[in-house]
């Protein structure tokens with residue numbers, strides 16, 4: 261695409277999941293700096309303030325996607341990072357038996373190009389690079405019975421902030437609209453519309469069930485269906501949500517909002533027992549509090565109540581708590597110069613339902629980048645990196661890593 265930010269910009273997913281746990285801000289480093297920059301520039305929702313997003317429990321921080329693009333451009337310019345937009349990784353020269361990547365083939369307006377490198381980080385969400393290299397992974401729908409639904413996000417204008425009251429999951433007006441036949445699918449789970457400015461709203465609404473993000477036919481059908489469904493939500497919000505009477509659809513995202521596709525098999529697979537135990541790791545590169553959030557797989561009662569129970573009760577961490585994200589979930593098992601960060605990191609399905617979101621993805625990204633630099637400087641392989649050094653570097657860069665014990669060896 262023509263911007264950085266992935267889902268947060270191109271995908272119009274214009275809210276950060278909880279950055280804090282009710283007691284303290286868990287997300288430090290680059291992500292914290294970005295949120296403050298967005299705030300200083302007026303690119304966060306008008307109601308957002310540092311005392312809210314640095315502290316509040318289970319609080320979402322809405323932002324303007326255009327502002328986020330600009331801030332990311334400025335940050336990479338300041339840091340001297342060379343960026344190539346509109347450039348796709350289409351193949352890799354890798355040696356799976358040695359766990360080594362020699363280079364990539366990229367494709368853009370200039371044609372095809374082979375790029376050699378010493379370290380590589382896969383932040384494609386769908387583990388595209390890992391797949392091209394021959395890394396082992398688990399794929400939704402193949403290695404799991406179902407695929408968490410996707411959503412095509414959208415922006416609405418002409419909202420009246422002074423009157424706006426969101427209508428979302430559990431609101432009787434949603435059921436009333438379903439009963440009236442306003443929707444082609446009887447979807448009672450509606451994350452809702454967040455105000456990102458005084459008049460603009462970002463809608464996270466309309467599930468695309470069983471969409472397969474690594475199948476182009478499925479993706480194409482999903483985009484077309486998503487655009488139809490958004491029109492139904494426009495009519496619904498105009499009728500039922502105060503402040504949305506004059507709402508207009510500005511745009512739908514140019515890319516699909518994918519929640520689940522592939523998770524690599526890493527040196528460690530973070531699991532639900534770790535999460536429930538609020539386990540801390542000597543090599544943790546981030547701590548997080550977001551609850552397991554696996555959207556209903558279909559519109560049935562069974563799925564709706566399964567989702568609600570897990571999200572609201574069984575899997576919820578309390579205020580002040582957190583669990584650790586270890587370094588070893590970023591390293592494909594056996595690989596020496598390849599890392600992943602974000603949605604395709606190594607975890608079981610339920611933990612993926614927590615760490616798949618933007619603040620956790622950003623912490624993983626900073627850790628993978630820092631690890632790659634350490635690897636280049638010291639010659640240490642990704643799967644044999646001194647994690648005591650890594651954690652110290654991340655702390656120096658502002659990460660909140662409260663573990664008391666460090667270890668040179670990663671968690672396995």
Ligand SMILES: Cc1cc2nc3c(=O)[nH]c(=O)nc-3n(C[C@H](O)[C@H](O)[C@H](O)COP(=O)(O)OP(=O)(O)OC[C@H]3O[C@@H](n4cnc5c(N)ncnc54)[C@H](O)[C@@H]3O)c2cc1C
Pocket residue numbers: 261264265266267268273274275276277320347348349350383384385388389410411412413464516517518519601602603604616617618619621
């Ligand atoms: C509908 C929806 C609502 C969500 N709501 C929230 C929310 O409220 N708050 C929150 O924090 N998170 C939310 N999430 C989760 C979150 O947005 C994503 O899971 C997260 O952004 C994933 O980050 P990532 O860096 O792993 O991947 P992405 O953000 O998807 O970034 C992947 C990047 O890789 C690029 N790419 C892909 N393939 C290639 C290739 N072959 N070559 C080169 N580049 C490539 C893409 O263009 C993109 O820039 C939501 C997700 C969805 C789908």
